[in-house]
Amino acid sequence: MTTTSAEELREEVRRRYAESARAVSEGSSAGCGSGSCCEGETDAVNFGETLYDAEQRGELPEAATRASLGCGNPVLVADLNEGETVLDLGSGGGIDVILSAKRVGETGIAYGLDMTDEMLALARRNAQDAGIRNAIFLKGVIEEIPLPADSIDAVISNCVVNLSTDKPAVLTEIARVLRPGGRIGISDVVAEDRLSPEERAGRGSYVGCIAGALSKGEFEAGLDAAGFEQVSVEFTHEVADGIHGAIVKAVKTSQPEREGLPVIQPATSAGCC
Ligand SMILES: C[S@@+](CC[C@H](N)C(=O)[O-])C[C@H]1O[C@@H](n2cnc3c(N)ncnc32)[C@H](O)[C@@H]1O
Numbered sequence: 001m002t003t004t005s006a007e008e009l010r011e012e013v014r015r016r017y018a019e020s021a022r023a024v025s026e027g028s029s030a031g032c033g034s035g036s037c038c039e040g041e042t043d044a045v046n047f048g049e050t051l052y053d054a055e056q057r058g059e060l061p062e063a064a065t066r067a068s069l070g071c072g073n074p075v076l077v078a079d080l081n082e083g084e085t086v087l088d089l090g091s092g093g094g095i096d097v098i099l100s101a102k103r104v105g106e107t108g109i110a111y112g113l114d115m116t117d118e119m120l121a122l123a124r125r126n127a128q129d130a131g132i133r134n135a136i137f138l139k140g141v142i143e144e145i146p147l148p149a150d151s152i153d154a155v156i157s158n159c160v161v162n163l164s165t166d167k168p169a170v171l172t173e174i175a176r177v178l179r180p181g182g183r184i185g186i187s188d189v190v191a192e193d194r195l196s197p198e199e200r201a202g203r204g205s206y207v208g209c210i211a212g213a214l215s216k217g218e219f220e221a222g223l224d225a226a227g228f229e230q231v232s233v234e235f236t237h238e239v240a241d242g243i244h245g246a247i248v249k250a251v252k253t254s255q256p257e258r259e260g261l262p263v264i265q266p267a268t269s270a271g272c273c
Contacts, residue, residue, distance in 0.1 A: 006165035006166065007165075009165050009206060010115075010141075010165055012206070012207055013163050013206070013207050014115055014116050016207040017069075017092070017116045017118075017119055018116050018117070018118040018119070020067070020069060020092075020119075021067070021092075021093065021116065021118035021119045021121070021122045022118055024063055024066050024067040024093060024122060025063075025118075025121075025122055028066075047069065047070065047071050047159070047239075048068045048069055048070065049065045049066065049068040049095075051068075051070060051071070051072055051073050052065070052068070052073060052095070056073075056075075056099060059098070059099065059102060059130070060095060060098060060099070060126075060130060061098075061126050061129040061130050063093065063122070063125070063126055063129070064093055064094055064095045064098055064123075064126035064129075064130065065095065066093075067092060067093025067094070067095065067119075067122055067123075067126070068092070068093065068095045069092055069093075069158075069159060070092075070095070070096070070158030070159045070187055071158065071159040071187050071188065071189055071209065071239070071245040072158060072159070072187020072188075072236065072245055072246075072247060073158075073187065074088075074096055074156035074157060074158050074185045074186055074187045075096050075099040075100055075103065075156065075185075077156070077185035077186070077187065077247050077249065078100075078154045078156045078183065078184075078185030079185070080100055080103035080104050080108075080154060081103075081104070082103075082104060082105045082107060082108060083104060083105065083107040083108045084104045084108045084153040084154060085104070085108060085109045085110075085111070085151065085152050085153050085154075086100045086103075086104055086108070086109070086110050086111070086152065086153060086154045086155075086156060087110075087111045087112075087113065087145070087147065087152045087154075087155050087156070087177065088100065088110070088111065088112045088113065088155075088156050088157060088158070089113055089142040089145075089155065089156070089157035089160055089161070089170070089174075090113070090114055090142060090157055090158070090159075090160025090163070091112025091113060091114045091119070091123055091137065092114060092119050092122075092123065092158075093119060093122045093123055093126055094112055094122070094123030094124075094126045094127050094135070094137070095126075095158075096112075096156055096158055097110045097111070097112035097123065097127065097132075097135050097137070098110075098126060098127055098130045098132055098135065100156065101127070101132045101134050101135040102132070104134070105134070106133070106134055108134060109134050109135075109136060110132075110134060110135045110136070111135075111136050111137075111138060111147065111152075112135065112136070112137045112138070113137075113138045113139075113140055113142060113145060113146070114137070114138075114139070115139065115140065115141050115142075117139070120137050120139055123137050124137050142157075142160065142161075142164060142170050142173065143164060143165075143166045143169040143170055143173060144169070144173065145173045145174075145176070145177050147177050148177070149176050149177060150177070150178070150179045150180065151177055151179070152177045152178050152179065152182055153178075153179060153182050153183075154178075154182060154183050154184070154185060155174050155177070155178060155182070155183075155184045155185075155186070156184070156185050156186065157184075157186045157187070157188070158186075158187045158188075159187060159188060159189060159209055160188070161186060161188045161214070161248075162188055162189045162190075162209050162210075162212045162213045162214065163206070163207070163209065163212055164212070165212075167214060167222060168222060168225070168226075171222045171223060171225075171226040171228075172226050174226065175226040175227045175228065175252055178252040179252070180252055180253065180254045181251065181252060181254045182251070182252045183249070183250065183251045183252070184223075184228070184248065184249065184250050184251075185247070185248075185249055186247070186248040186249075187245065187246070187247060187248075188213070188214075188219075188245075188246055188248060189209045189210060189213045189239060189243060189244070189245060189246070190213055190214060190215065190216055190219055190233060190235065190243075190244055190245075190246035190248070191213045191214070191215045191216070191242060191243050191244075192215065192216065192242040192243070192244070193215045193216055193217045193218075194242060195215065195242045195243070197211075199242070200212075200213055200243065203240040203241060203242070203243055204240055204243070210239070210240055210243055213243055216233045216235075216246070219233045219246075219248060220233055223248075223250045227252060227253050228250035228251060228252055228253065229250070229251055229252075229253050230249070230250060230251045231249070231250040232247075232248070232249045232250070233246055233247075233248050234246060234247045234249075
């Protein structure tokens, strides 16, 4: 029996989404049905551009809409405000970064992070076509986010966590870059707890966003372990038997307990000023 290493799996994901980006750049859609996140969806109603309302689609260049490969609408979930700094993990063709950049306005910043050069090039073109000046696209992996600690107000992501080969690292990194009290609003594919990893793999491929899905309980426990509170994972629509599009929300604990830090005693009147 041959096994696929994490590195090989990540490379397979990268190749697949580079193909999608090339297809969009050449004028077709992102390639639903050929191994992308909308694989197996005959009418693709559960993935991609149909998850955005007409008003949002009206704000976007056509290529950004066509490149959409998500399974939800994280910009709505994150409830962004003017002046905030937002980070989109696995930003693809840039649809959620462009929408976020508009929500946070010129005093805010929308970062997009993706490992696929072809997607980054497409996203930068789309942001330029949309007249966006406060979006920054970074190359890197979501398991090692190239941003400083405590620098982000909201982390969003659309159908990407399931593609990671090291999900605990992703959740730890999200917790690191968020400011205390910062929040996540993630759309992802999530399995019912009754399904074993083998049963999930039997319902779809890894690059198709099915086989790598965490279960609801695994997602909740992972966020808890990474230092989040107010954790919720809500199913929105079924994409395969026992596998759903889901909205994941959580808030970074305001005062994380950090091991090894000295305990600071309150100042006494004698020692003060
Ligand atoms: C299913 S597409 C979703 C794209 C976008 N979020 C959207 O809604 O259209 C997955 C994207 O995540 C990127 N990606 C997958 N795994 C990644 C990882 N470990 N680190 C960084 N980017 C990753 C891929 O290159 C691809 O652009």
